[in-house]
Amino acid sequence: MTSFAGWQMPLRYASETAEHLAVRSAAGLFDLSHMGEILVTGPDAGAALDYALVGNLGSLAPGRARYTMICAADGGVLDDLVVYRQGEQEFLVIANAANTETVYRSLGSRSEGLVAEVADATGDYALIAVQGPAAAAILGPLASVDLSVMKYYTGAFGDVAGRPSWVARTGYTGEDGFEVFCRPGDAVWIWEALAGAGTPAGLVPAGLAARDTLRLEAGMPLYGNELGPDVTPFEAGLGRVVKFDKPGDFVGREALAARASEGPRVVLAGLTMQSRRIARHGYPVLADGGPGSGSRRVGTVTSGAPSPTLGVPIAMAYVEPGVSRDHPELAVDIRGQAAPADLTNLPFYRRSQ
Numbered sequence: 001m002t003s004f005a006g007w008q009m010p011l012r013y014a015s016e017t018a019e020h021l022a023v024r025s026a027a028g029l030f031d032l033s034h035m036g037e038i039l040v041t042g043p044d045a046g047a048a049l050d051y052a053l054v055g056n057l058g059s060l061a062p063g064r065a066r067y068t069m070i071c072a073a074d075g076g077v078l079d080d081l082v083v084y085r086q087g088e089q090e091f092l093v094i095a096n097a098a099n100t101e102t103v104y105r106s107l108g109s110r111s112e113g114l115v116a117e118v119a120d121a122t123g124d125y126a127l128i129a130v131q132g133p134a135a136a137a138i139l140g141p142l143a144s145v146d147l148s149v150m151k152y153y154t155g156a157f158g159d160v161a162g163r164p165s166w167v168a169r170t171g172y173t174g175e176d177g178f179e180v181f182c183r184p185g186d187a188v189w190i191w192e193a194l195a196g197a198g199t200p201a202g203l204v205p206a207g208l209a210a211r212d213t214l215r216l217e218a219g220m221p222l223y224g225n226e227l228g229p230d231v232t233p234f235e236a237g238l239g240r241v242v243k244f245d246k247p248g249d250f251v252g253r254e255a256l257a258a259r260a261s262e263g264p265r266v267v268l269a270g271l272t273m274q275s276r277r278i279a280r281h282g283y284p285v286l287a288d289g290g291p292g293s294g295s296r297r298v299g300t301v302t303s304g305a306p307s308p309t310l311g312v313p314i315a316m317a318y319v320e321p322g323v324s325r326d327h328p329e330l331a332v333d334i335r336g337q338a339a340p341a342d343l344t345n346l347p348f349y350r351r352s353q
Contacts, residue, residue: 002208005097007034010207019210020308023173026202027132029194030211032179033187036100037125038093038107044114045089047248052110053081054233054256056246060085065153065170068241069233070103075255076229077236079103080221082170084155092121092166092181096223110251126187130194130203131177131214133351138198139178143167147178161193172211174218175351213305216314219270219347225281225302226268226316232256235264235318237346266299266318270344271332272310277339279304279315279332286331286338287323298323301332307348314348315341 002011010031012019022028040049046058055068065084069077079099084092095103100122108118130139140147145158145167155168163186171177182190195203212222221227221236233239233256242256273279285299299319307314315332323330323343331338 004208005034007097009034010205012207012209013205016207016209016213017308019204019206020213022202022204023132023175023206023210023214024309025133027130027134027138027177027198028173028206028210029191029198029203030129030131030206031187031191032127032129033125033184034097035122035127036095036097036103037121037127037181038095038100038104039119039121040091040093040107040111040116041089041119042114042116043089044111044116045091048107048111048114048116048118049083049091049093050246050248051250052107053083054242054250054252055083056243057083057085057091058246062087063154063156065155065168067153069227069238070106071232071252071256072229073252073255075232075252075259077223077227077231077233078106078229079223080227084166084168086155086157086166099223124183125181126184127179127181128187128191128194129171129177129179130198131171131173131206132175132203134198134201134203135175135177138194138201138203139167139180142193142197152176161190163190165190172220173214174220174347174349175214212303213308216303216305216316217307217309217347217349219316221268222303226318231266231318232259232264234259235266235268237268264321267321267323268302268346269299269317269319269323270346270348271301271304271315271317271330271341272344272348273313273315273332274340274342276313277332277334278306278313279317279334279339279341284333285317285319285341286333287329295331295338298330309349314344316346
């Protein structure tokens with residue numbers, strides 16, 4: 001167990017590598033109850049979210065979900081979010097645990113003057129995810145929702161193991177999978193039902209360590225690493241989530257429009273290490289030789305780990321624009337020694353459809 005944003009979370013249950021590979025080949029079971037849940041309801045709920053966030057949430061159909069971000073006035077990312085529209089006037093906003101209070105307060109202040117209520121409902125939910133190619137086969141017999149017609153980034157109310165839940169086809173692993181939002185008192189029952197149904201198919205419980213390497217292989221950003229108040233969505237290669245064509249104004253529009261016009265100051269890139277050495281968060285990325293040999297720092301590693309799927313260490317890093325064109329051979333300064341690295345397109349891993 002480890003402390004994480006005020007929660008005690010499972011880092012691993014046994015082997016993080018085995019947990020990672022189980023998600024890629026069969027399924028993993030995750031306790032994600034640390035995530036923040038914020039309800040935005042009322043006649044102006046969609047309009048409130050359109051102003052508060054960079055995405056177009058008011059156009060979202062009930063039962064659909066959207067990945068989006070909440071930005072400061074200067075365009076810096078305050079958090080990345082998934083928003084589910086659960087009804088005509090009901091939205092469920094999922095925030096990162098460390099940012100739940102910030103998101104809650106920001107949504108409240110940005111909803112002033114509108115007929116919309118913002119409530120921190122984190123304590124009303126537990127969140128269990130089953131992720132992997134066998135996820136649908138494991139969850140299907142336990143759910144009253146027909147998973148065969150549920151598309152990616154959709155959700156529906158239904159029962160799981162006889163307990164009321166919101167079931168969504170979303171996840172953070174690069175695999176197909178589902179997230180089950182339920183009452184805290186029902187979490188153990190649902191967890192044990194999923195574990196019992198999934199174990200014969202190869203499902204294992206999986207912790208934060210496996211979740212991190214899975215999302216890294218899938219090129220998915222982590223707040224505090226790839227995302228933060230010092231970068232905009234455009235640096236992270238996620239400018240597509242900013243919807244300038246939605247009706248009305250939104251917080252950060254002017255700054256983000258300027259960044260879109262000027263181009264990002266840094267770009268997020270993938271690195272595949274040529275050796276077994278691991279590039280960690282904060283390590284310098286170098287061009288033109290190693291440390292002390294006339295090299296120049298051209299970036300900073302944001303996330304790095306061994307890739308169980310690929311069998312080599314990988315990393316994401318922010319680098320200067322044009323680095324891939326001007327410096328095809330890079331290195332990472334690992335405790336004063338240059339470890340050669342190859343620029344790699346993101347994501348490192350993409351599941352077969």
